[in-house]
Amino acid sequence: MKKEQKPDRERARAIKSRQRAIGRELRRVYDNVAQEPVPDDFLDLLKKIDEADESGAL
Amino acid sequence: MRAETAEARPIPSPSPRGKAADDAQFKADLLELIPFLRAFARSLCGNQETADDLAQETLVKAWQARDMFAPGTNLKAWLFTILRNQFYSDRRRAWRQAPWDQEAAERIPGSAGEQSWAAELSDTARALSCLSDEQREALILVGAGGFSYEDAARICNCAVGTVKSRVARARKSLIAILEGEESLPPAVQPAEGDAANEILAQLDRLAPPGLAEAARKRFKSEG
Numbered sequence: 001m002k003k004e005q006k007p008d009r010e011r012a013r014a015i016k017s018r019q020r021a022i023g024r025e026l027r028r029v030y031d032n033v034a035q036e037p038v039p040d041d042f043l044d045l046l047k048k049i050d051e052a053d054e055s056g057a058l
Numbered sequence: 059m060r061a062e063t064a065e066a067r068p069i070p071s072p073s074p075r076g077k078a079a080d081d082a083q084f085k086a087d088l089l090e091l092i093p094f095l096r097a098f099a100r101s102l103c104g105n106q107e108t109a110d111d112l113a114q115e116t117l118v119k120a121w122q123a124r125d126m127f128a129p130g131t132n133l134k135a136w137l138f139t140i141l142r143n144q145f146y147s148d149r150r151r152a153w154r155q156a157p158w159d160q161e162a163a164e165r166i167p168g169s170a171g172e173q174s175w176a177a178e179l180s181d182t183a184r185a186l187s188c189l190s191d192e193q194r195e196a197l198i199l200v201g202a203g204g205f206s207y208e209d210a211a212r213i214c215n216c217a218v219g220t221v222k223s224r225v226a227r228a229r230k231s232l233i234a235i236l237e238g239e240e241s242l243p244p245a246v247q248p249a250e251g252d253a254a255n256e257i258l259a260q261l262d263r264l265a266p267p268g269l270a271e272a273a274r275k276r277f278k279s280e281g
Contacts, residue, residue, distance in 0.1 A: 018233050023201055025182035030202035033097035042092050045114055046085060049121045 084124050087133055088117060094203070098138055101198040102145050104187060112148070116141040135209045142195065142213055185235040193228035196221050 095116055099109035119140050120127075127136055186194055192214070199210040200221070207225075211218040 015233060018236065019229055022182055022229065022232050022236070026186075026198065026202040029183050029186075030097045030101060030198065033100045034093040036093065036096070038089075038092045038096075039110065041110075042114065042117070043089075045117060046089060049118065050085065 080129075081124070084127070085121075088120060088137075091134055091137055092117070094134060095137055095141055098198065098203060099141060099145070101186075101202070102142070102191070102195060112141060112145055115144050115148075119144065132209060135205065135213055138199070138203075138205075138213045139215075181236060182232065185232050188235055189228050189231055193224050193231065196224035197228035197232075200225050 092113070095113040096110060099113040099116070100106060103109040103112060116137060120137055123140070127133065186197075189197070195214060196210060199205045199213060200207060203210075205213065207218050207221050211221045214221060
């Protein structure tokens with residue numbers, strides 16, 4: 001295999017850059033969800049939590 | 059919820075008005091953190107619908123336990139802890155059900171989740187689904203959620219060193235997968251002396267594949 005012939009330093013650099021790419025990608029995936037608008041049922045739920053609380057049901 | 063949180067809580071304000079104001083503030087804080095709860099839930103489940111159910115359950119639990127939250131401490135970490143506990147307790151409950159409990163089987167995160175990761179996302183996200191839960195959650199918390207190793211350890215209820223080694227192993231596995239040097243890694247690789255990992259590995263070996271398989275068969279035979 002070609003990869004096995006790479007000098008260690010080059011290999012280490014390749015791993016480092018791969019790790020950075022993975023880090024970026026992880027944040028991208030996570031941030032994509034975090035940036036979605038909050039669905040209405042979440043807002044309804046928070047509202048309901050409040051009402052249930054006021055009526056002493058919770 | 060956690061004993062330490064309860065102990066750390068300052069004396070609550072006795073006036074009802076103070077309580078109402080606290081509640082309003084707590085709710086506003088919850089609202090602000092919903093996007094992160096959803097992101098973390100999605101990273102655990104993969105599947106959007108299951109993840110949103112989990113995030114909503116977390117909100118209800120957090121609201122009910124709001125008096126146990128120590129104001130001024132890390133609410134995000136507190137919520138993530140609840141979410142994570144809920145995730146694993148839902149899963150354990152699903153495992154205990156009879157294999158032909160279709161509804162419970164469908165709720166098992168992982169089987170449907172992996173497909174979802176694979177369907178919509180990049181190579182990295184797909185590789186993520188090959189990691190064990192512990193490695194994945196550790197990597198997500200530290201690598202994407204921006205938590206310190208200490209906070210991640212608190213959320214995962216394990217030692218800081220354990221989180222560090224899980225993150226390191228997760229990164230290594232991901233690289234191996236992405237470089238195609240390794241086919242899919244085993245679901246859980248127990249580390250020496252890592253009791254929690256070992257137990258989870260045993261559970262993995264015992265329960266879900268058969269359960270998921272039984273569910274799939276049943277689903278097919280009905281459909």
